[in-house]
Amino acid sequence: MTLQHSTAPAAHDASATPAWWRDAVVYQVYPRSFADSNGDGMGDLPGITARLPYIAGLGVDAIWLSPFYPSPQHDGGYDVSDYTDVDPRFGSLADADALIARAHELGLKVIVDIVPNHSSSEHELFQAALAAGPGSPERDMYVFAEGKGEHGELPPNNWTSIFHGEAWTRVTEPDGTPGQWYLHLFDTTQPDWNWENPAVHELFERVLRFWLDRGADGFRVDVAHGMVKPEGLPDAQVNSEGLIDIPEGEVPIYFDNDGVVDIYRQWRPILDSYEGDRMMVLEAWIPEHRLPQYIGQDRAHQSFNFGFLQARWGVETMRRAIEKPLALADAVDSPTTWVLSNHDVIRHATRYGFAPDHRFGEGLSREEVPDAELGLLRARAASLLMLALPGSAYLYQGEELGLPEVADIPDELREDPAHKRAGVPGRDGCRVPLPWQQDAPAFGFSPTGESWLPQPEVFGQLAADAQEGVEGSTLELYRTAIRLRSELGLGRPTAPLAFLEDLPAPVLGLTRGDVVVLVNTGEEDLELPTHLREAELLVASAPSAPGTLPADTTLWLRRR
The missing domain is CATH 3.20.20.80 (Glycosidases)
Structure with missing residues (x-):
């Protein structure tokens, strides 16, 4: 090994x-x-x-x-x-x-x-965009575009929604005529914000501060x-x-x-300005x-x-x-x-x-x-x-x-x-x-x-x-594993992760300091490697007889 x-x-x-x-x-x-x-x-x-x-x-x-x-x-x-x-x-x-x-x-x-x-289509700013019409500052808060075709009757492009169907919906303008289309990468009730507009950036910076001020940690x-x-x-x-x-x-x-990354560059200093390691x-x-x-x-x-x-x-x-x-x-x-x-x-x-x-x-x-x-x-x-x-x-x-x-x-x-x-x-x-x-x-x-x-x-x-x-x-498996994870510092990078080689083909093995993690992804129970048979069993995802690694089971072992 x-x-x-x-x-x-x-x-x-x-x-x-x-x-x-x-x-x-x-x-x-x-x-x-x-x-x-x-x-x-x-x-x-x-x-x-x-x-x-x-x-x-x-x-x-x-x-x-x-x-x-x-x-x-x-x-x-x-x-x-x-x-x-x-x-x-x-x-x-x-x-x-x-x-x-x-x-x-x-x-x-x-x-x-x-x-x-995106927001809800019931957000007051989207309702204001619908009421204000093309070319208005209100409509510029969202992604609106003119349609294709002789009368703008076709969507601005061929994008489809993550929730299936077209990603565009045509609106009726304040004067009652068919008008522009708005983008919704998800449901028709979820219009996309226009992040080319600085006012959208300002809006969300205020939202971040609102919840940070109320004690949100991230x-x-x-x-x-x-x-x-x-x-x-x-x-x-x-x-x-x-x-x-x-x-x-x-x-x-x-x-x-x-x-998109530029948005997070703008947000990071906001989070860093608060005490307590706020995060995203x-x-x-x-x-x-x-x-x-x-x-x-x-x-x-x-x-x-x-x-x-x-x-x-x-x-x-x-x-x-x-x-x-x-x-x-x-x-x-x-x-x-x-x-x-x-x-x-x-x-x-x-x-x-x-x-x-x-x-x-x-x-x-x-x-x-x-x-x-x-x-x-x-x-x-x-x-x-x-x-x-x-x-x-x-x-x-x-x-x-x-x-x-x-x-x-x-x-x-x-x-x-x-x-x-x-x-x-x-x-x-x-x-x-x-x-x-x-x-x-x-x-x-x-x-x-x-x-x-x-x-x-x-x-x-x-x-x-x-x-x-x-x-x-x-439930008790999770409680035990989370407790041991904390006690052994397994979430921290101080103990390098190393994969174990030369294990049986169905077994994934790795070490975290003196802790050995073995996962049997196969259908048959296997014997533990000789040098691990005396190791201390910390926790098992399924009942495990001494010296065995059951099928579809993970063990945490500590080398003595």
Whole structure:
């Protein structure tokens, strides 16, 4: 067995206390589905505040709150009509202040979502743009353009929406005539801001300061690669089927344009001017090699590493999803982030139940039946691997309970705009409200038993109180792993990560100082290497007999 080093300690000042976000475990809260305090069937801020001790009890360092702003909720709150208030369905600004204060009392940092690519069509500035007409300063706040064709009846270009269909909608002008078109890379109710306009920059700088002044410790930036559009809004190339041609590993023409990074160069000094290591993490679905352009000392602090989320179950794919991002992030002295689930993708306890496929987007149809037992087994193993890696780990609410994706949601209850526009299952299946109590109405999500999406029966078996204190439960596995990660400093770069070579083909192995991490991605139990049979077993993702590495299982060992 030989070691191959893939990364060395980062070059930041070792004498200084590392910023909290460099090795944080962050827990994502999707407010609609976390905890309902008033019984209306939708989660709210007081519900989150009441459950903060549970989150703190996991051992995590921070929470990330998905949008809770005023919104018509056409896209789960990512269609914002006011960036500096709270939707009455979720509570009030006073409730937000109370949540932030309580989180800080419990030692939790608070990251809030910011949505700068687009607003709601109900935002007062978009309504003003519609009323003011072409050529007005109000309309220049958004991306409006004249249509093609003899009478402007065709869209300005051939761009399509991420949620399917055209990315342009034509408006009726104040005088009642058909007029300009506005761009919406997502739903028609989500018009794109015009970041060529300095007034848009000023608006979002005020938004940042508003939440920083209220105690927010950082921001998760939605569609962080999307704000700046290519000059002239050119057509995208199309393939033989007439669809926009996106080469493998690349992104559509309207994403990842260089001007986006300049926005983060403007934002970074704002965050740096506040005490407490305020930060921003980018949701940037960009080609891997572009990562260093977005992060660094004068740009964003972190960007999500989605390659790890997308990696199929297997040594080669998982190793690459660890090795390359670490090298890219180290090159600009930024910690890598690790994530396996979030509010936009199929939960990984379900994804890993499909073999060999590993589709993560567009939701789960009723016809797709994963191997639930295998999926959870591999999900636990993948999570234990993730929590051993240097950098920050982002968890999605409910993954610590082993929740699966929910496919059996009546179509009339689905809210994802992709479902409404194209009939795909959509993302509602990963947003079903959490189960807190096995024998309570709505499994403890709501005191009245109301729930904006139906919860399946299996959620009762996976409820938090059913797993509390139960040896071997997924909840206790997460608590143990997060505690050990902190005690052993596994999130920090001080112990270089090295991959183990000459292991059996299905085994991925790496070391972090004196901790050895082994993942058996194969279907058969294996014997541990001779020199590790006397090692101390710190934690296992599944029951493990002495000297063995079970199939689809991760072990943390400490060499004696």
